[in-house]
Amino acid sequence: MRVFIAGVDGYLGWSLAQYLAARGHEVAGADTFFRRQWVEEMGSWSATPIAPMAERLGAFKERYGTELHFYPDDLREYAPVERIFREFQPDAIVQLGECPSAPYSMLDVHHAVFVQTNNITSTFNLMFAIRDIRPEAHLLKLGTMGEYGTPNVPIPEGFFEIEYRGRKDRLPFPRQAGSWYHQSKVHGSNNIAMASRLWGLRATDIMQGVVFGTRIDEMGDDERLLTRLDFDQAFGTAINRFCCQAVIGHPLTPFGKGHQKRGFLPLRDSMQCLTLALQNPPKAGEYRVFNQFEEVYDITELALKVQKVAGGLGLDVTIRNLENPRKELEEHFYAVDHQHLLDLGYQPTHDVEAEMRIMIQDLSKHRERIEAKREVLIPDVRWDGTREKVRFLDAEREPVEAGV
């Protein structure tokens, strides 16, 4: 299978390129290195050192015995997308090229506009190139579980059968996203569903949970093959940040009451699921939605697990809740279907603690890189539009620095 990955320099993209190459697929990717710039803009860097792309590509070739066809293009322009499609003739396209950060999108009007237009435009360009150049190709698009929000009813996989005022229909499940970034994913889902209806596009829309993990086995010990691992407020996800905090003895910091429930999955599970979706493409005109996660956890439950695993490795860490910079329900009903991937053969990694152990061991090698950017561990981007570091809830009148 010839797979084109948009955003191949990113956390998921770089991992997926390797996961697929290790299984004999031919991989091309594009990236204009926005993620590196965004993280720098947030005053941070990846905990794992990230080599320049030329080095990454060299290591890739050594490891997998095949080229990663790399295009340093901005996919907001249609011309390069067209050129790549004509040249590489992909059978499948994985859209990992959207900006994935809620706080980044909430910074100000310019970032809100940037995130939504970047995400919409790049996906449009991919959809039109499929329609006009590779109409049988499969678009695998990363959405997020956050598109659904936290309704008071169970969440199905994309669609639900309802009865309303005595009549029945199968309708898209209502989306109630909570940031401009999450909204951009809703916009994308709506656009893709329409392209499937109108043009017969084969599309899989992944409502992915929160991914965590430093590696997949394929990466081995070659540091050039490691994927990035962000811990700043904008690009670091919850467990990844907790593990970085544990490594430098910083308190783990659930937001607010810490009872938000979310679906989570290890990086290796994300790769397994995406590959299963690629190996089992939808029919022409089919728009299918997969809720992709291993299990639902409460944030405090995860912080306690990280604390326990870190303790087992001799790291003594505390948990201190932070004022919540976001506007979200901190206690809510949450029941989410996630059967489609299991039906395709997804074998979940149930041992979350083992995964955390690997992460903390990996991250310990880069303790100094995390320590050097310690200040990014406390967020200051607030959902009300202001920008000010949040405080620890057990010391509300103390500035953050005093509490650390």
Add this chain to the structure above:
Amino acid sequence: MRVFIAGVDGYLGWSLAQYLAARGHEVAGADTFFRRQWVEEMGSWSATPIAPMAERLGAFKERYGTELHFYPDDLREYAPVERIFREFQPDAIVQLGECPSAPYSMLDVHHAVFVQTNNITSTFNLMFAIRDIRPEAHLLKLGTMGEYGTPNVPIPEGFFEIEYRGRKDRLPFPRQAGSWYHQSKVHGSNNIAMASRLWGLRATDIMQGVVFGTRIDEMGDDERLLTRLDFDQAFGTAINRFCCQAVIGHPLTPFGKGHQKRGFLPLRDSMQCLTLALQNPPKAGEYRVFNQFEEVYDITELALKVQKVAGGLGLDVTIRNLENPRKELEEHFYAVDHQHLLDLGYQPTHDVEAEMRIMIQDLSKHRERIEAKREVLIPDVRWDGTREKVRFLDAEREPVEAGV
């Protein structure tokens, strides 16, 4: 009330500025004249001649005894929006500045991207300017009934109470838009609803039906005060196009079977409804949705009414169905709530035929302008991405020209 109208040079914007000025409100507006360019790009012009803005503004002052504060700015840039808000300090903002055409958005990838990014960006800029400069101001945003699509259940006004697997919630009613333009309106609705939740934005989202009509009474006989009336495939709406066709003896052209049902309303009703919404703003943080139309009609039923009214004016017109360039259900269930505006005091113009009579009389004065662009009356923008004139269904093997 100080009202800022984005898109004040357009069909609705120019009419609303007058409707409000005639009622003593202070009006400012911005426009970068995109609509004039788009219609020209489609090979057409307004049936009513449109004066340059300087002349329009002069006539406005003569008629209403007050200035229309005009800003020739592109609202995709935040700086001018900020400047206008600081200077004019609006109490209400009416967003009529989005590109309103489904076929225009379906032309190609560049138009799809343009329509969605233009519409999203300009609305973002208005929302942020409200948040940061006029937080108590009311955002009145034009959406479209087309956001809902044609589900097999009744359509409420924005939200519905459902029971699903034994649990209950009030959720946004699912949207199933049928063009990139209509999707842009869905994206806007989602964004605005979120801004209300997060920032306390007062917002009214208008799911408007198809507007028709050449005038509101306020315009009188001064041609400089007339609003535009488009009849090309992209910017001409159904009844407006039928009336233009009647005036030059062109067959009226329902698409496909012609049994699509839509909500319609005269231009004067649209003005009345928007003004009612402005006079009765929502509470802080309230996001309310109004389904705004007079009544639901079937397209063929409307073509028959136009035929009858034209006949009464001595015009002999035929009805000939065209191949449908769109992908839409041509026979479907359609029941739509529209109570909110009636509750605010909306008095619908029930005499649709009287309105059509005024239109045909107005348009007869501009017969030559319509005749000169006769070829734009047959669409060629198809929803499958191809571009070729559609054919009359009663002469499927004949080219269109032969059938006219």
